[in-house]
Amino acid sequence: MTYDAEGVRRAVRDLLTAVGEDPDREGLRETPERMARAYAELFAGLDEDPGKHVERVFEVGHHEMVLVRDIPMYSVCEHHLLPFHGVAHVAYLPGGRGRVTGLSKLARLVEGYARRPQVQERLTAQIADALVERLECSGVLVVVEAEHLCMSMRGVRKPGANTVTSAVRGQLRNAATRAEAMSLIQGGRH
Numbered sequence: 001m002t003y004d005a006e007g008v009r010r011a012v013r014d015l016l017t018a019v020g021e022d023p024d025r026e027g028l029r030e031t032p033e034r035m036a037r038a039y040a041e042l043f044a045g046l047d048e049d050p051g052k053h054v055e056r057v058f059e060v061g062h063h064e065m066v067l068v069r070d071i072p073m074y075s076v077c078e079h080h081l082l083p084f085h086g087v088a089h090v091a092y093l094p095g096g097r098g099r100v101t102g103l104s105k106l107a108r109l110v111e112g113y114a115r116r117p118q119v120q121e122r123l124t125a126q127i128a129d130a131l132v133e134r135l136e137c138s139g140v141l142v143v144v145e146a147e148h149l150c151m152s153m154r155g156v157r158k159p160g161a162n163t164v165t166s167a168v169r170g171q172l173r174n175a176a177t178r179a180e181a182m183s184l185i186q187g188g189r190h
């Protein structure tokens with residue numbers, strides 16, 4: 001997939017006209033160009049294989065849980081192309097050889113799947129599946145908490161409603177391990 005900036009500029013100009021605006025008035029003249037740049041950033045994940053980040057591993061012989069909590073996350077809902085944003089928590093149990101990946105790579109993984117038209121459930125599952133398949137860890141728990149602007153600023157208009165999704169794989173399905181991960185995730189709450 002290749003990003004077509006010219007196509008985006010054209011479409012934004014047409015959109016402005018269709019909603020009853022004048023795309024040639026001063027404030028809007030550069031808007032197609034600005035939006036082409038903005039969308040290139042918001043949808044950069046479409047041109048990426050996010051799983052590649054977590055294939056960079058270190059053999060440190062760590063067999064216990066690793067959790068990165070409160071990773072800021074911005075995505076765009078595929079139904080309305082409006083933002084949903086919040087935090088992702090990513091926990092995993094290293095596989096047999098105690099291989100871990102860089103902590104920032106977990107955030108890069110979240111970014112790669114968030115920066116595309118998404119639904120929160122798929123985003124959550126894709127992060128979990130990439131960790132199982134690419135890092136080859138023995139268990140994963142991903143929790144995403146987000147507010148959807150399509151629910152806040154339009155439609156049902158319920159600002160503040162938070163959607164929480166989780167995806168659990170492998171040994172983190174075990175009740176005790178899962179409870180430990182959940183309590184570590186909630187440990188940051190006041």
Ligand SMILES: Nc1nc2c(ncn2[C@@H]2O[C@H](COP(=O)(O)OP(=O)(O)OP(=O)(O)O)[C@@H](O)[C@H]2O)c(=O)[nH]1
Pocket residue numbers: 077078079118119120121148150151155156
């Ligand atoms: N499951 C899920 N639903 C989402 C997500 N983002 C947006 N939605 C929902 O997608 C649904 C689309 O519903 P439709 O009835 O097709 O569209 P709509 O008429 O604009 O719906 P309303 O938002 O209720 O006005 C809405 O209920 C949204 O809240 C998401 O990440 N996951």
Ligand SMILES: [Zn+2]
Pocket residue numbers: 077078079080081082148150151
């Ligand atoms: Zn939506």
